[in-house]
Amino acid sequence: MDKSFKLSLLISSFIIVMANNADALVPALYVFGDSGVDAGNNNFLKTPAKADKWPYGIDLNNNTRGRFTNGKNAADFIAMLLNLPMPPPYLSLSEVERSRLITGINYGSGSCGILNTTRAGECLSLGKQIEYFTSTATTDLPKAIKRPPKLRRHLAKSMYLVLIGSNDYNNMVNNGVRNKFTPQDFAQYLVEEMTNHIKKLYDVGARKFLVSTFASCEPKTYVPESCESNYYTEKLVDRLQELQANLFGSLFTIYDGRKLFARIHENPKQFGITYLDVPCCEDASIVCANRSEHTTFDKLGHPTEAIYKIVALDCFYGSTCLPLSLSQLANAPSFLPLGN
Template identity: 40%
Template sequence: MARNYSMVLLFICIFLHLILVNCQSSLAPALYVFGDSLSESGNNNFLPTDAKANYTPYGMDVPSGATGRFTNGKTIIDFIAQSLGLPLVPAYLSLSTSDKINIKTGVNYASGASGILPETSTALGMVMSLDKQIKNFRNTVLLKTLTAPAQLKNLSDSIFWVSIGNNDYINNYLKPANYMSSWIYTPQQFANLLVDRLRKGLRNMYILGARKFVVFNIGRLGCIPAIVNSANPKPTTPCVEDVNNLVLLYNTMLPGMIRELERTLIGSIFVHGDAFGLNQTSAEESL
């Protein structure tokens, strides 16, 4: 496990190095986070949803106990913030209006169980979809525009972390009892829909001042124990490859989409994070 995690950290540090070299800066002034439970730092604590992590055994390695992070301690976001010399990135919903105006080092808008699509995970209650997260970012920008416009200058040098889409499959397309997605869309059509919605979201973030993005694809969902254990019939391989193949339809389109954005959005830098490839290494080492 330790070796797998260190590989992930190395992978992310390489990506951040590429961005920071491109902007000719040694450190980023702020980190803005958009995503799901892999990135969340406690927003769901304030939402009426079953997707919460504010109880044990979550946070068992933290002296203060559970924080709302879906892990025993720190998330990858926490480690990245520390590597940039930044404080831990606070959850948007934990901040007062004054905090939202004055904070200079970034905000975490991620929400556990959320997806690119607004309807994803609504069966679990209220979570913040990507659109909602971007609206909250817009509210942050508007507050600063009205009260502290000088603080907006660091947005173009900040890193915008986007890791979302897992739940659009786990808690949407693969849940036909709760959602009509798999009845309405073919696998390719659904992948197209997700990429189109993400493209729109990234453009909106750019309009609000974002310039430097790290955008992750979706990991090997077919290797998640819950997916493997619920498969019928049981797979003869370690993972449910039919599910991984669904994800690949989306992942195959993502690099071209972000390259297109980088060409058309003046001054933007996009780095593609390959969570799918990292998952493969972890799965092979666990065998």
């Protein structure tokens, strides 16, 4: 492993370990997405898309199931970098717990997407996730944050991760919707749907957003022009710029991991990686011992904890998230709704 990168990992590990002893950079982290951020919501749903059995979670107390990886996912690392607890899955919380929790919740659900029709069995579509968040903001949080001005400040200063969309390009779970459009028209359709979802979050009080793009091509290629989803990326970037100009006080930054993953594939040793796109766990009864040296954990292509950590750190301090790093987004001034 490159010495400078090893040092940066040691430093970042120290920062993460110290997170619980520092003041949070934002009041809360609210997470929306698919299996890349699901922390266990699918455990409570009738779906084949589950991560509720060993070896999932083997490096997270070896007893915490529900994440589609061996340990923490990107949302977990981002929470820790913000000096917040890892947001628990919404469906795991009782009504009493929901009414007391003010540091964030994870609504992510594996196999779901931007479209309500994208799913494998039961899962929480982005629309359903936002419906649950709306209940959090209008019913649960007011029980813990009783003064309306303080609640509005809480919502405006919190961070919202919207990391979803790859399943809408997955022919196994999009139920044929993608095939009804040209690539350009499908991308436009997804962007319109995403716009509607973001506006709903904004109307409830959200202001600071991280929204993801994605690549639908195989991980080992990462050639931008070979991915249909680049149409979506281009249209999404333009639309988020429009939204920021028109939605007072909103701030958007975009996660685009294509360049980072290209760097990992060009020089894996720099990142401590030995096995590119070789699943650590191809058989449910066997798991590799050197998990941090793999990019991929399972045969479905879900990343290892090591990759999620690299992504989170580069998004927080580097250039994977633009135009603002997550650190900059967290520290940016928050503007309350007009009249407050």
